[in-house]
Amino acid sequence: MQHHEIVDTLSRVSTATITTVLLKKGLRNSWIRGSAPLRVGQPRIVGPAFTLRFVPMREDLASPASWSSPTSTRAAVEAMPEGAVVVTDAVGAKDAGIFGDLLCARMKKRGVAGLVTDGVVRDAVGIRATGLDVWAAGIAAPPAVASLSFVGWQETIGCGGVAIVPGDFVVADDDGAVIIPAALLDEVVAIAPEQEREEAWIFDEIKKGIALPGLYPMNEETRKRYQTGDQEAR
Incomplete structure (x- = not known):
């Protein structure tokens, strides 16, 4: 089945239905905990996972200077393909926003389908204005470097208690975000x-x-x- 056919089909299927189908296949852990729509009325999004990973902050790794590092969220954004759903492991931290309005605006411009994280975001009003659909655990004013260090992208991560491999499919709606392993997608x-x-x-x-x-x-x-x-x- 072609990529657009997969997206079209899954865009008409709820995450509640998908979790039940996966349960029947033996997968009980597919729903990302603590990730909810940032705004009411967000459409269901579907797309392959593009993964990002943060770890708890360490002072020599997390500083404003790290924003210009080759391993930075800025570099990761420029690697995001059109149609991807960005899934970010923020180790569940709720005291620092992993993304603000500027990065979200760039993601929207690149055609990213949406952002899912077990952490929080910042610049909430600005993010809503970008039109990027976001599923997160809440909102916080401080930047990510206040409590997190960004370490890489497109590797296997854990987000909200779920293992996600780059290329797994993500479906997110009012009930949250669900991961479909690539091997079970068809x-x-x-x-x-x-x-x-x-x-x-x-x-x-x-x-x-x-x-x-x-x-x-x-x-x-x-x-x-x-x-x-x-x-x-x-």
């Missing part, structure tokens, strides 16, 4: 839309007053009724 893309259709049908049945036993999950009789209605709709 299966999830094939299965998830059908589960979404099933649950939409079940929801309609609930609104009609149908009781849950035998409906959710479907028993054999209910599934036949669903399949008959699905075929008629097609």
